[in-house]
Structure formats: structure tokens, C-alpha cells
Amino acid sequence: MLNCQCQNDDCVLCGAMFSSGDLGRAPACDIRGLLSRRRYAAGETVFREGTPCTQLMVLRAGQLKLTTMPLAGREQILGLLVAGQLVGFETSDATYPYTATALTPVEACCVTHKDMLRVLEENPSVALRVIQRFRDELVQAQIMIRNLGIKPAHARVASFILSLVPIGADASEPFPLVLSRLEIAELLGLSEETVSRVFAEFRRNGLIEAPHGEVRLLDAGRVRRLAGMGTGEAWSGF
Amino acid sequence: MLNCQCQNDDCVLCGAMFSSGDLGRAPACDIRGLLSRRRYAAGETVFREGTPCTQLMVLRAGQLKLTTMPLAGREQILGLLVAGQLVGFETSDATYPYTATALTPVEACCVTHKDMLRVLEENPSVALRVIQRFRDELVQAQIMIRNLGIKPAHARVASFILSLVPIGADASEPFPLVLSRLEIAELLGLSEETVSRVFAEFRRNGLIEAPHGEVRLLDAGRVRRLAGMGTGEAWSGF
DNA sequence: CGTCCCGTTGACGGCGCTCAAAACAGGTGG
């Protein structure tokens, strides 16, 4: 993240979200006064489903999970968000359609919807980037629909694991796994035990190693085949 | 749909998509030359998953279904689109991420991505409306994720039926059902037979009537309760 | 050392998928 032209690295809308630098000096700085900065600890609830919602947030650092509880007792994760993404802007009525929880320590900047609308009206290039963000999130959501709709447990877990490997990274290198079994289950629409069983089976068959908080692909080819298609599709915002 | 200020009802971007009328004369007319009009018969494939994609379409009339085939042999419907919605703009690589098929005779207008980007840059209010469209679609997608992730077959079918009743309509009036059992199954992530069985069960229990291409709610309260929550959530773009 | 939380493993039952066939509707040609 480069400093933006207004020389203020507090300015999310140029520093974090719109870092490409083709944004003019004036529009970027218009926003500065409208922002408020917030921090949340890991595990903290940022906002709750059904709560009134007037602000949108831009994630600066950390990871958020968005969850919902359509049936009493069981949660479903709608998606995971990483730095740079928008939260709380997709609601047209006045309440959040999901609960947001910090997975890691989180830093975010908040703007009211009203101010944001004004900024969007006056800054087409900002609007373009917001559109891009929504496109990306919609594609992620559609991938989740794809997977939840058809794939059996093995394939879901395989897809999920593949979605974790950092782009451009060596596929045989171990990579971190921040989610608990329960959270993976909520993301994949499975039960905690089923996720655990599938992980165990993958380990038994020499597909992966999974020591405490990490995963490592031993046979990427077979995992990919299990996932349903050659290409590893992402499960979420990761 | 009112005529737009440029007096040309061929102009989708003011006539169909941006009909609120607060769009200036000039920006609306900028677009006219960039549009091409297309028609598709019911059942016709508009474009196929994986095909190169350089245009975006605005639905003027009819209904589209978006499908994908993550596993050989089984399709999953990602969503249904009605007049006014955008198709083919959410891909950032050069291929369609899903197949689009006309459910009814369809009329659409096409613009190339390149032209559309230029229009968006120059017309903030157009960009705002596009953002609104994406927000809506994202919310729809999240509702589908919710339902696919957790709800059992009864609840999915109940939610689906509720999503069909036109807003503001008398809940006891019959309403049309254009989708086949198979298509409903693909939308709900179920098998054709299961959908048929649930419909039969609902009929036996006096919840609905379902004569050929129609549905009628006999006990809306119980259907709503079955759907999982008091409020009937939409399953798709309907 | 006790407690709590997370992950793992086993047993069991049920929901929903698969396979198969029959009932039904619609269209076409005789």
C-alpha cells in the first residue's frame, strides 16, 4: 500500500482501497474528514444481524467472517473478508443482513452511507473501483452457491483447502489455516464432525498434512480432482 | 418504463435500466450508438460457461436462468434474472463464469465492456445505479447461500414457493410457476424427485394447490413457518 | 491438577439421492 497523494496514510480510500494512484489529489482528500477509524480484537463481534446500519466499513487489516443464523442453533458463514474489502454497503433497508465477527485483530475505517453516496457521485473513478469490488464479491458468492448446491463433503473440503493456497505460492509449501473445524463446517455447510472426518481421511490417504494451524498439500493433483474440476476455485474472499 | 429524455425508447440505459429520470439528457444519449439489440427464443442458450466474454447485457424483457456445471451431469442454477438486470459484467477474466439460458422469449441490449467502462467513468449517476444493481444481486446470492447451506428440503421448497408470490399481491391468489420440477431442483440444490415429493406432501397436507403451471397458497402461515423464519425470503432474482 | 475448548473417532438413524417404473400431458401423424 503506497501513500496516497494527499500524504496521509490514514486515508483508506486512496491508501488501502484505491491504491493504484490514478485518483486525483482533490477527490481523495475530500474523503478524509468523513472517515472514522475503529479497531476490533480477535473474536469480537463487529455488528450483529438485524442491527440498524448506517455506515459502511473498509477493512484495512485483519480478517472478518460474515455469518447468518437462518435456523435456530446453526450458523452459516456467508463469506470471509480480507483487507481492502467493503462491509455493510449491500443493504438497502436499514439493517445488517448478517453478523460480522473479527477472526483476527481488525482495523477498519467507517463512512456513513450518505457521505459515501456523495463521494461516489462526485468521483467516478471511486465508483468504478466499488463496482469492481462488488463484482468480485458476487463471483465469490456464486462459487459458494455452486459448491453448496451440488458438491459432496469431500469435494467441498478439497475446494476449501485449495482456496487457501496463496496465489503464486509453491503448492507443496505449507500454508496457514486460521479457521477452526467448526468455522470450516459453517463455511461449507457441513457439520464439525464431518469436516474432521474428511481431514482425517485426506491425511490417511496421503493427500495432505495438517499439523495444528497449517495445511500442506502432498498430492495437489488428487486434491484438485476431488474438488470436482481441474481448477481450484475459491470458497470465499480468501 | 417511461420514455427517456432523449426521446428514443430504444435507449436501454434510460428506458429500462435507469428509468428514474434524474439522468441528464447528454449522458443518456451518449450511450445510444453503443448499443446492439438482441432477441432469444425460450429455451435458447444465450451464452455458455467458459465462452469468451467482452459484452455485458441489460435484460429488457423475459427471464434468464444462470447455470453452472461443477460436476459432470448435474447443473446448479446460480440465479434467475428479470427485466432490468445486468448479465455478464461480473467477470474480470475474459470468459463467462456461467451459462445463460432464456426461460421465456428474451430481449436484451448489449454493450461492450470497454464502452461501458467509459460511460461509467463519465456518468456518476449511471455508476450509482450499477452499484445498486450489484448490491441487490449480492444480497440475493447471500440468501441462496443461507438456504443451500443449512435448510432441509421442506424449508427450501417452502422458501422457494414464498419467493414466487408477487409483492403486494393477495397471498391466497394463485400465481404462475414457470420453472419445471427439474429446474426448481437445480435452483434448490435438490433432486427432481425430492422436489416432486415435497410438493406432493404439501398438497396432501393442505398447504398448497399446484395445478399445472400455477401454485396457490392455502395456508401461508404454515408455509412461512416451514420456510424457517417468519419472513419469506427470496430464493433468487424473482 | 482440574477445567475448558478443540479435535477426533465411533455408533446409529434419517434425509435425500439413485434407480426404476408407472401415470400423465402434449404433440404428431394416421
Add this chain to the structure above:
DNA sequence: CCACCTGTTTTGAGCGCCGTCAACGGGACG
């Protein structure tokens, strides 16, 4: 009008996947 064919819907029988319930092990922490 009827026989025929095709595609859709319905219904049945069987079973496999996965969710539920329960018990156990291990690491973190007070």
C-alpha cells in the same frame, strides 16, 4: 378421433452419505 411417441411428473424401494449424539484425548490456562 384415436394410436403413438416423447417428455414431464409422480410414486415406490433401497441404500449411502452425512448429521446427531456421545465418549475420549490432548493442549492451553488458571
